[in-house]
Amino acid sequence: MAIPRNLITLLLAALVATPVWGGDAQRGEQISKTRCAACHTFQEGGANRVGPNLWSVVANGPGQRRGFNYSPDYRRAVATGFAWDDANLDLYLEDPTVFLREVTGHGNARSRMTFKLPRESDRSDVIEYLKTLQ
Ligand code: HEC
Numbered sequence: 001m002a003i004p005r006n007l008i009t010l011l012l013a014a015l016v017a018t019p020v021w022g023g024d025a026q027r028g029e030q031i032s033k034t035r036c037a038a039c040h041t042f043q044e045g046g047a048n049r050v051g052p053n054l055w056s057v058v059a060n061g062p063g064q065r066r067g068f069n070y071s072p073d074y075r076r077a078v079a080t081g082f083a084w085d086d087a088n089l090d091l092y093l094e095d096p097t098v099f100l101r102e103v104t105g106h107g108n109a110r111s112r113m114t115f116k117l118p119r120e121s122d123r124s125d126v127i128e129y130l131k132t133l134q
Contacts, residue, residue: 080104
């Protein structure tokens with residue numbers, strides 16, 4: 001029995017539309033250039049700006065960038081020993097202040113990163129890109 005052609009087209013369209021296998025690092029790089037680069041550099045040895053250089057941030061863990069003055073609430077969060085796994089990065093990029101409040105348990109914690117990435121697919125693409133930086 002032949003598989004109807006429009007069914008194949010439908011399945012292909014679904015595959016293209018839903019990145020079920022995770023984010024797209026190349027798209028993540030583009031998003032980072034337009035959305036994050038005002039405050040962050042990404043290359044090895046890059047300077048700190050308003051935010052810290054993000055080379056190898058996933059492997060090194062949070063709060064490790066030398067010469068960057070993290071906010072007190074961020075340092076409090078780092079002291080809890082959290083790691084930059086996908087779930088934590090996703091929550092942080094969605095709302096850094098909410099993330100710090102959850103991790104520290106302090107309802108008035110504030111992030112110095114005043115930026116949010118509301119689209120889930122943007123976040124998963126950026127997360128894949130961050131993981132390539134090492
Ligand atoms: C308006 C400036 C600004 C923008 C835009 C911004 N950030 Fe940040 N980011 C910061 C600051 C400031 C910190 C330090 C947070 C603190 O000390 O509370 C930070 C911290 C971080 C950290 C933790 C770094 C570490 O060493 O632990 C990550 C990861 C991060 N940002 C990712 C991103 C990504 C990805 C984007 C773009 C989608 C982005 N940021 C956009 C200012 C910004």
